[in-house]
Amino acid sequence: MVQEALVALILEKGYDAVTVTDIIDRADVGRSTFYSHFVDKQDVLFSNLDELGFLHLAPPARSGELFTFSLPMFEHVRERWPLVQALLGRRGGVGLVHARGEQLLTAVVRDELVAAGARVSASLDLLVMCVVGAFMGLLRAWVDGETTASPSELDAAFRAAVEPGVRAVLGQE
Amino acid sequence: MVQEALVALILEKGYDAVTVTDIIDRADVGRSTFYSHFVDKQDVLFSNLDELGFLHLAPPARSGELFTFSLPMFEHVRERWPLVQALLGRRGGVGLVHARGEQLLTAVVRDELVAAGARVSASLDLLVMCVVGAFMGLLRAWVDGETTASPSELDAAFRAAVEPGVRAVLGQE
DNA sequence: TCCACTATCGAACAACCTGTTCGGTTATGA
DNA sequence: TCATAACCGAACAGGTTGTTCGATAGTGGA
Secondary structure, eight states: OHHHHHHHHHHHHOGGGOOHHHHHHHHTOOHHHHHHHOSOHHHHHHHHHHHHOTTOOOOOOOSSOOOTTHHHHHHHHHHTHHHHHHHHSTTSOHHHHHHHHHHHHHHHHHHHHHHTTOOOSHHHHHHHHHHHHHHHHHHHHHHTTSOOOOHHHHHHHHHHHHHHHHHHHHHTO | OHHHHHHHHHHHHOGGGOOHHHHHHHHTOOHHHHHHHOSOHHHHHHHHHHHHOTTOOOOOOOSSOOOTTHHHHHHHHHHTHHHHHHHHSTTSOHHHHHHHHHHHHHHHHHHHHHHTTOOOSHHHHHHHHHHHHHHHHHHHHHHTTSOOOOHHHHHHHHHHHHHHHHHHHHHTO
């Protein structure tokens, strides 16, 4: 109830404007009960994030194919639309959740590129940052309603933008 | 004095933890004086952002060359390092400033691609989101100290990641 | 059924932060 | 010299946070 209340309130007022009093009022929960389960407003946000399982999508690392996480992740997001909107959108607790998402995705992308033969180096890290940035940017714009594209269209756009560059870098090694 | 105080405090405690009382204390300014010049804590943040002039870099649109904004912007950022760190870094007022930066950059990139012959369409917008995301991701990671690369190395990494994909899309039209 | 245990409630509280008001003080500049 | 503007800081009301505490309601085993 508390988690759902926070999501609803974020979508109405934005994360910053939501107070603990708002949450317990909406969730119909006593104040002391709230603080016996959660440390913070932020704690509720993160409990939602954990439940979402942003990293349930470890890529099976097929031969030759890059960025296998992309399409499944877009589809997973569509299934949990309001929740992701509250977590990742501009009205949400942007900084923190976005940071956590970037962190998880960075590890996935980096492993994938290394598996594809990339040499571990500082310039690989820069490449990974670009790829992750492109994906997160697309995702953020999507949940904020800046595009109405489907998951497969988003996946195609993501691949079209970054795959040629990545393959060119991989080819040089 | 107020602007500098906010920047210093953000780098120490993070934007959220900074209070107006902290700012006026650090800046040695009376409370009423603060509120006669600024509406908000956020107002101070934005006044800093305006002063930085994030969009002073309208590209001269040379023939054939893409993303002319990239290198000058990385260099500009290096000249105002602590300020940009406070504005754009994870400790800063991430959501708002990052959003404003994305917005400005989106217009720049979109115009550049259209000038280079891209057809205006929904898929162009998706491409622009990827390019902007990659650039902002790189910038954010840089100011947060996740890489020690130089502006020209960052520029090279950005171009290597996205230019092949963009040119491939442009070539199809 | 009885009882111990646990979860919940809600009122009250201190501490803090915000944004405003107001009377007094200081600087500016014509 | 003096009118104007800027500044100061104390005080204030209103709101938020996180804690405490005694009372109430539900749970599961003996």
